[in-house]
Amino acid sequence: MKRLTAAEMRVVTETSTAKVDALIDEALSAIRTNAERGKSMTTVGPVVHSERVPVISDSTAALMTALKSLGYEAYWCGGEPYVPRGLADDDGAGPLYRAYTVKVTW
Numbered sequence: 349m350k351r352l353t354a355a356e357m358r359v360v361t362e363t364s365t366a367k368v369d370a371l372i373d374e375a376l377s378a379i380r381t382n383a384e385r386g387k388s389m390t391t392v393g394p395v396v397h398s399e400r401v402p403v404i405s406d407s408t409a410a411l412m413t414a415l416k417s418l419g420y421e422a423y424w425c426g427g428e429p430y431v432p433r434g435l436a437d438d439d440g441a442g443p444l445y446r447a448y449t450v451k452v453t454w
Contacts, residue, residue, distance in 0.1 A: 362405055367407050368410045368411060371393055374393075375393065375450075378390050379452060379454065389454075390451075392415075393411050396447070397448075398445060399445055404424055412424070420453065421454070425449070427447040427448075427449075
């Protein structure tokens with residue numbers, strides 16, 4: 349068996365259909381739960397905390413494509429800005445981060 353570098357293994361992980369299938373199953377479960385509660389929106393997929401808009405991973409892009417093909421609207425969006433604990437100075441100021449995730453509406 350060929351030995352893969354860490355970078356090559358990350359590509360294998362990101363393009364794995366098992367990972368995407370698991371994300372889709374998790375997303376559809378969350379969508380169903382929220383629909384049963386009378387809501388028409390939810391957030392799904394991995395949450396990325398960043399100062400800048402992060403690049404969408406291949407698996408997240410595949411999740412969004414799959415949801416769109418099922419008739420849902422899927423957006424990559426960020427939440428409200430916040431200063432992470434431990435990075436704030438004495439006045440509470442510091443670098444502003446956002447939590448990015450996939451927002452789904454139906």
